[in-house]
Amino acid sequence: MGKFFNKIRQVFNLFLIMLLIAAAAAVFVYFLTTPEQRGTTFWISVGFLGFALVLETLMASGIAMRSNKGKEVPVGFSKVILGGLYFVFVIAVSIWNAFKGFSTTAYILIHVGGLVVFLIPMIMMNMASLRMSGADRKEREEGRLNLSSLANKVAYVADDMKANRWETGNAGGMDQADIMRVANLAEALRYSDPAPASSKIERELDLAVQRLAVAAESKNPEDISRACLEAERALKERNDFVINNK
Secondary structure (H helix, E strand, O other), rough: OHHHHHHHHHHHHHHHHHHHHHHHHHHHHHHOOOOOOOOHHHHHHHHHHHHHHHHHHHHHHHHHHHHHHHHHHHHHHHHHHHHHHHHHHHHHHHHHHHHHOHHHHHHHHHHHHHHHHHHHHHHHHHHHHHHHHHHHHHHHHHHHHHHHHHHHHHHHHHHHHHHHHHHHHOOHHHHHHHHHHHHHHHHHHHHHOOOOHHHHHHHHHHHHHHHHHHHHOOOOHHHHHHHHHHHHHHHHHHHHHHOOOO
């Protein structure tokens, strides 16, 4: 939760900086023009400055709020740079108009042309981001299936331990705590975040679950407890990796 509020503060601070720049530009343009010149084009300048401010803030918030393990950061920074250039373009055109005194039609056409020039690359980048998001959804689905498969294997071990205990009366020294620990591991696997970790961490978790299944075949409580501990550690390492890379 603290990380989320830090991101909110980052976006808000950026918005305040951009707002200060936009306000300074509006005041600068205001005093550059005579009262007779402060007509429609002045308020067009203010309107486009406000739009550029909101656009740039949205572009920056995309990086702060949803980094997606860094995959979207290059695209996000490109959009922030474009938004910043558009913001500078609006300020420059506003000052230019203060000296040149464009007609309303010509001034609107200049702003619309600049907006089109900057928006087309942004739209193309959004299309690329959507393609990346589709790949991310596929990765998450694969991660969900893999976790479900591992959870089923561990649940089978827990069921086998329970059956062995009730049929033979604590055979092999297995008690309810042993069974519950393995069953809890199965639930933790089933409900973990499906976002994939690094291939090394995922492989270590797979191997840890396999070792637990092998240990269960020996019916040795110490081997099962040791293998379960390894699997718990591997799962914690995976979950920590996923959380830290959000």
